[in-house]
Amino acid sequence: MSKQPPIVIAESVYDAIANLIDERAEDAITQALSAELDRARIVTDKRLPADAVTIGSQVSFTVAATGKTFTYVLRLPRQISDPSVDLSVLSPVGSALIGLRQGQQIDWTIGAGKRTSITVTQVDAPIAA
Template identity: 45%
Template sequence: MPRKPSIMVAQDVYDTLCRMIDARDGDAAAEQLLNELERARRVKPAKLPEDVVTVNSKVTFTIQETGKTFTYQLVYPGDAGKHDEALSVFSPAGSALLGLRTGQSIDWSLKQGQKNTIEVNRVEPPEITAN
């Protein structure tokens, strides 16, 4: 099995996702995401580099086997249906992308039994909103 690239996640995102995973006990997608979170380096939100895929960032990536490129905003599951470009962090592609940096790639199953290589082309950090 190929070695997975190093990933980084902001501590607040990590905590939120762990709570969501706990609420989805036995869910295969949640288990897959948990496996990724367990190997992630956690950092303070202010220390997360802008080119790291996190929740609410916009990411452009290519599926190497098909050559198709997509741009989505990675979101929590409750926000997945709010616009066409939303991708749940609990989806196979979403959990694969979380924590990757521009230029990194990962081998991942997007469909049952089918491995694909996903490469991150560009990351736009989440917009900061003033309260």
């Protein structure tokens, strides 16, 4: 695996995701998400850069394996109201996106051991659930 890019997460989001992981049975996604939390730089909510992907961010990203670009709002599972626009932080791609900044790329497992690169192309301010 190549070196992963630095990530930044707001304290409140870190706490919400850590609690979510604690409440769930351990699986590949919770393990990967936990590893992301462990390596993240944690900042106060006010100091989170505007271009950092956080819960509620509308994020556009390109998946190298398909060459397709997608746009979703990253959400906690309980916040998802429309799967056509909302992406769970507990999904393979959602767990890869948290904490990335616009322009960053990450190599990630997206299912059944399949790896790809995901590049964040745009991040818009958080949208309330």
